[in-house]
Amino acid sequence: MSGFTRREFISASAAAAAGAAGSSPAALGVVLPRQEPAAAAGASGAAANLPVVIASSNGLGGPPARKSCVELAMELMLAGKDPLTAVVEGVALVEADPNDQSVGYGGLPNEDGVVELDASVMYGPSHRSGAVAGLQRIMHPSRVAKLVLERTDHCLLVGEGALRFARAHGFEEMNLLTEASRKAWLKWKENHSDDDDWLPEGSNEISPQAAADRAWRHTFGTINCCAVSAAGDLAGVTTTSGLSWKIPGRVGDSPIIGAGLYVDNEVGAAGSTGRGEAVIQTCGAHTIVEAMRRDPGLSPADACKEACQRIVDKTKLSRLRTKEGRPDFGVIFYAVRKDGTFGAASIQEGPEFAVFAGGKARREKCAFLYPKGS
Ligand code: ASP
Numbered sequence: 001m002s003g004f005t006r007r008e009f010i011s012a013s014a015a016a017a018a019g020a021a022g023s024s025p026a027a028l029g030v031v032l033p034r035q036e037p038a039a040a041a042g043a044s045g046a047a048a049n050l051p052v053v054i055a056s057s058n059g060l061g062g063p064p065a066r067k068s069c070v071e072l073a074m075e076l077m078l079a080g081k082d083p084l085t086a087v088v089e090g091v092a093l094v095e096a097d098p099n100d101q102s103v104g105y106g107g108l109p110n111e112d113g114v115v116e117l118d119a120s121v122m123y124g125p126s127h128r129s130g131a132v133a134g135l136q137r138i139m140h141p142s143r144v145a146k147l148v149l150e151r152t153d154h155c156l157l158v159g160e161g162a163l164r165f166a167r168a169h170g171f172e173e174m175n176l177l178t179e180a181s182r183k184a185w186l187k188w189k190e191n192h193s194d195d196d197d198w199l200p201e202g203s204n205e206i207s208p209q210a211a212a213d214r215a216w217r218h219t220f221g222t223i224n225c226c227a228v229s230a231a232g233d234l235a236g237v238t239t240t241s242g243l244s245w246k247i248p249g250r251v252g253d254s255p256i257i258g259a260g261l262y263v264d265n266e267v268g269a270a271g272s273t274g275r276g277e278a279v280i281q282t283c284g285a286h287t288i289v290e291a292m293r294r295d296p297g298l299s300p301a302d303a304c305k306e307a308c309q310r311i312v313d314k315t316k317l318s319r320l321r322t323k324e325g326r327p328d329f330g331v332i333f334y335a336v337r338k339d340g341t342f343g344a345a346s347i348q349e350g351p352e353f354a355v356f357a358g359g360k361a362r363r364e365k366c367a368f369l370y371p372k373g374s
Helices: 013-018 069-078 083-095 141-151 159-168 179-192 208-217 276-280 284-293 300-314
Strands: 052-056 117-123 128-135 156-158 223-228 234-240 261-264 268-274 331-337 342-348 352-357 360-365 367-370
Touching: 052 069, 052 083, 052 331, 052 342, 069 083, 069 223, 069 352, 069 360, 083 117, 083 141, 083 223, 083 234, 117 141, 117 261, 128 141, 128 159, 141 156, 141 159, 141 234, 156 159, 223 261, 223 268, 223 331, 234 261, 234 268, 261 284, 268 276, 268 284, 268 300, 276 284, 276 300, 284 300, 284 331, 300 331, 300 342, 300 367, 342 352
Parallel strands: 128 156, 342 367
Antiparallel strands: 052 223, 052 352, 117 128, 117 234, 223 234, 261 268, 268 331, 331 342, 352 360
């Protein structure tokens, strides 16, 4: 056994899983020099000083009373925590936030009105991953995913098995459906339940009007957060309630290693938000890490753009394309390289991402393939 070798570092179990504790870098075999962050370069420029945290835009902000995801993750790394603990505890703030209807508590439910959560984590030094999919009644799927990594010999637990595993580790069960999310679901159910994700036989194509009608009804949203420590070690997490009104049991890209998240400690880390089906079918995050690995490797922003282009090239069905022939859905990729260079890209111009680098948490604009209005 190497990397995470001794499982002793996880004396954590239930208490740590439910709390903010984490494994120390020393216990992970990582020497993490204390380092104050210094000036960092721009999104697609030269290497930033380490540590660096990057996330989807909901990694910054939230209610004024709480820290943001990227701030907490950075604070934990500067306090000596390993990057995996840092990102998982960072996204836990968003999982607990009822106002973010795309993640954790208060997430929009499936077509039966049941919240089903997906999450994955990956830790560079050990190259191990853990994930859960279709998990009900547990607020923090990313902490359960971390325990799948630490306390099982598996990569992915789903549905009832994932819930039983969470229960065994002392996670509290709760109703994840807030009033706001229940009302949003009811509105969909009352008004639009004829138009769901079930497609009639032989019709992978539907009319352009029907396609347009569908578009607004399905909302996406997720948080991806990746970090590189002062020692150059990488970790990442992606956690979501997935596509709203999905067919029960639908699993998106977030818990799929290589799609919604991928980490290679020699190269970098990448993750995604947006239409999971498109990311799974193009192995999005893996594609980005491999593009950064090439010699010469692409910058994180250019690697993210390349993965966006792959989606454009592989979106063949007209029901998923605009009249200009482009994808009618959004996908955003986020990436950070081992040297701290970071970037993000989306298919269409507009989205931002969150980053904490050079001592400053901020939002930056994503690179893109198609300018607004083009
Ligand atoms: N990627 C997520 C999924 O497809 C949703 C999102 O990020 O918007 O489940």
